[in-house]
Amino acid sequence: MTLNIRFLGGADTVTGSKYCVEYDGKKLLVDCGLFQGFKQLRLRNWDPCPTPPKDIGAVILTHAHLDHSGYLPLLARNGFQGKVHSTSGTRDLCGILLPDSGHIQEEDAYFANKHGYSKHSPALPLYTQQDAKYCLQQFHVEKLREWFQPMPGWKAQFSSAGHILGATSLLLEVGGRRILFSGDLGRPDDSLMNPPDAPPQADTVLIESTYGNRTHPEENVNAELGEALKRVAARGGVAVVPVFAVGRAQAILHSIAQLKSRGEIPHSLPIFLDSPMAIHTTALFKRHMGEHRLNATEVQAMDHVATMIETPEQSKALVKRHGPMVILSASGMATGGRVLHHLANHVGNHRNMVILTGFQAPGTRGATLASGASSVRLHGKDLPVAAEIVQLSSASAHADGKQLLAWLQKMPQAPAQVYVVHGEREASDVLRQRIERELHMRAVVPEHGSLWPG
Structure with a gap:
């Protein structure tokens, strides 16, 4: 019997990770992600699975x-009835992220219909908040480094990936083969998360390549962020910081708390966290002590350095407030949510600043801003960009090319095959070449929709 992997996402692109493992007539899906970025990618979310x-x-x-x-809410709504296996940290975060995603899509559809800028009449959400809450009932928590059976005859084990709370690499054993999925690998020197576990032995490896063609700078995020915040505070401007509610929001809050405590930025500089999802995620750091580097005092400081903006009314009031101030708001690539209103309000003023804190997938508004574009499309309008755009080069939560190779090199023996996934084409191919040249392992970059032996 043949063991195959079908690449339904996370191939040719850095989004939409879905890997379908097929053996003896049975199918198991590793990851179930949304496509983001370019419109042609986002349209895949609407296609039948x-x-x-x-x-x-x-x-x-x-x-x-x-x-x-x-993509889990859609998968469940369209007929998936099995279990969703994850760590407790992933389950807790999905309990925040997925309903929020449904809520944002409902809000965006409502806003598009109200202002008539959608080509569809009516504009509909991809899925709803209720769809997301429904799929959460299917979660089943597994412990790190302990074997479990996702299906009869299939074995699996999580190890820590060090990327965000609950993040793992996955070892899958079926049909006499061992397949290792790296997941998103964190940095060994990350300011928040513990370093990834060393990889176990496997026949086949799927390794992410988000930063496969880059090397992180030695400069730390405090130095970069501190200089930017001092500049914007001195001119009385507003810094809008699109943040990933899970991971980057907490890292930036931790950095700001350190900068204020050391007197490197004005202690009186107002900080606002306008993202209920990020607020609830920050609270999870108390529940998952030991999964990250912070002690109780540091978690407390991170939790109290900003004024938390929960309600839509509070967010609307924040839009009317003048600088100097810093507004952290989701999403990290400015693809939706409250941050769009803050960008629309502040991106046209030269005293203001937009601080980008992580990877900006091609086709997103974040990537548009990072490219130095003179305008950005928000709520159906092209708005001029006059604000200073700062992209933090040291704030990523992903391992760079050198760190990815170092992780792979720790395997007890070389795998028979490496698939380079979850990266833009250039990043994936650069990493593929380095794996072949420096580690002497067979590596390939699979295409979207392709079927390869496991």
Whole structure:
């Protein structure tokens, strides 16, 4: 019997991770992510799932970010009835992220219909908040470094990936083969998370390549962020910081708390966190002590450095407030949510600043701003960009090319095959070449929709 992997997402692109493992007539899905970025990618979310959801026996999530988990509500609504296996941290974060994703999509559809800028009449959400809450009933928590059976005859084990709370690499054993999915690998020197575990032995490896063609600078995020915030505060401006509600929001809050305590930025500089999802995620750091580097005092400081903006009314009031101030708001690539209103309000003023804190997938508003574009499209209008755009080069939560190679090199023996996934084409191919040249392992970059032996 043949063991195959079908690449339904996270191939040719850095979003939409979905890997369908097929053996003996059974199918298991590793990750279940949304496509983000370019319109042609986002449209894939609306296409029927290439593998009928009712035929999938189980789903295993490496972590909670929407490009790995955000398609689950659709999968469940369209017929998937199996269990979703994850760590407790991933389950807790999905309990925040998925309903929020449904809520944002409902809000965006409502806003598009109200202002008439959608080509569809009426504009509809991809899924609803209720769809997201429904799929959460299917989660089943597994412990790190302990074997579990997602389906009869299939074994799996999580190890820590060090990327965000609950993030894992996954070892899957079926049909006499061992397949290792790296998930998103964190940095060994990350300011928040513990370093990734060393990889176990496997026959086949799927390794992410988000930063496969880059090397992180030695400068730390405090130095970069501190200089930017001092500049914007001195001119009385507003810094809008699009943040990933899970991971980057907490890292930036931790950095700001350190900068204020050391007197490197004005202690009186107002900080606002306008993202209920990020607020609730920050609270999870208390529940998952030991999964991250922070002690109780540091978690407390991170939690209290900003004024938390919960309600839509509070967010609207914040829009009317003048600088100097700093507004952290989701989403990290400015693809939706409250941050769009803050960008629309502040991006046209030269005293203001937009601080980008992580990877900006091509086709997103964040990537548009990072490219130095003179305008950005918000709520159906092209708005001029006059604000200073700062992209933090040291704030990523992903391992760079050198760190990815170092992780792979720690395997007890070289795998028979490496698939380079979850990266833009250039990043994936650069990493593929380095794996072949420096580690002497067979590596390939699979295409979207392709089927390869496991």
